Amino acid sequence: MTHSFLLARCGTPRYLNNRASSIYGGSNEIQRGIMAKLVLGL
Numbered sequence: 001m002t003h004s005f006l007l008a009r010c011g012t013p014r015y016l017n018n019r020a021s022s023i024y025g026g027s028n029e030i031q032r033g034i035m036a037k038l039v040l041g042l
Helices: 003-040
Strands: none
Touching: none
8 A cells, every 4th residue: 555545544634623613613603693683583
């Protein structure tokens, strides 16, 4: 196995998890905004 293959194999799940975390963080902000509008009547 080459070094680049091992790096890709180990790095890909980490990259995908980081992307999922950023998407999840953004959806939390959207949900907070929606709730704030409902509660405050904005």
